Amino acid sequence: MTSSASTPVRLAINGYGRIGRCFLRALHESPWREHYRVVAINEPADLASIAYLTRFDSTHGRFPGKVETTDTGLIIDGEPVTVTHAESPEAVDWAAMNLDVVIECSGRYGRRIELERFLKAGAPRVLLSHPGHSAEDVDATVVYGINQDALTGAERIVSNASCTTNAAVPVLTVVDEAFGLEHALLTTLHSVMNDQPLIDGYHHTDLRRTRSAMQSIIPVSTGLARGIERLLPALAGRVTAKAIRVPTHNVSAIDIALTTRREMSVDTLNAVLREAAESRFPGLLAWSDDPHASIDFNHDPHSAIVDTSQTRASGAHLASTLLWFDNEWGFASRMVDTLHHWQARRAHPHTATTSD
Structure with a gap:
């Protein structure tokens, strides 16, 4: 899927631990919040725990919005979020979700052969919350502020390096x-x-x-x-x-x-x-x-x-x-920045600016 300027970019979070939850919160606090929607979360934990840990965090406090549960997932500030509990990329029908990017925060997949499992299962692009096994296992490794302008928008697997x-x-x-x-x-x-x-x-x-x-x-x-x-x-x-x-x-x-x-x-x-x-x-x-x-x-x-x-x-x-x-919040904030720049490059591949 390629989102238009008026259509929010559709995201899924795979692995909803410390960084996955911080990413959702950082996106919620971002000035670009209206440009993106988390429409799916894949996390093996039970739905009640997922909802509870979205609402309350011992480190970052209460979620600054409304979190509700349904039979199939969450409703966050009125927006539905499908929640699945798969243990492998192939067990999720990413294609049916009409996604733009999967935010991979489980940390379980680092080699290209493992990461391509997301692509083969229908994920169009993947942004990693870790460096990957090596430079060759990803299409690009980004430290925002240093080399984000090297992104062309054609990449399928991008790493946000480490905190x-x-x-x-x-x-x-x-x-x-x-x-x-x-x-x-x-x-x-x-x-x-x-x-x-x-x-x-x-x-x-x-x-x-x-x-x-x-x-x-x-x-x-x-x-x-x-x-x-x-x-x-x-x-x-x-x-x-x-x-x-x-x-x-x-x-x-x-x-x-x-x-x-x-x-x-x-x-x-x-x-x-x-x-x-x-x-x-x-x-x-x-x-x-x-x-x-x-x-x-x-x-x-x-x-x-x-x-x-x-x-x-x-x-x-x-x-x-x-x-x-802040090894959680600072890094999650850079993930949002990298995502936004990558998406801008995909929409306007010849534009060198990092802003809207």
């Missing part, structure tokens, strides 16, 4: 352009996720992830460096990363250590990052020098907020800075 990649790539881009980035070491302090148990249990093949999420700080593996190199291939071999899960429910941070070819200082690095936030990436990158705690950024739609009070330097070529980001 950490969306947070880090704009900052690394700016530092590289201003100072010549030699190497970067990123340490992510990430809130708990649903691949961790509340108490010790046989939950994961990564033994550290069998430990209680709320009782320990837990190192885990991360593909962040690979994700950054996919977007910034000139930095291949010069970026590495590690990740530590911390017992908070939401909002994460990245400590970025940087070595550069040209001299820098705390003041010059902060000045460059402030300028980028205010002029180059408004609405995507922000900065603050207030004495923050992570909770201050809950429900913040930016990809990252640079905490300039935490920038440090050792000599003229080594520095570090701290990024805060």
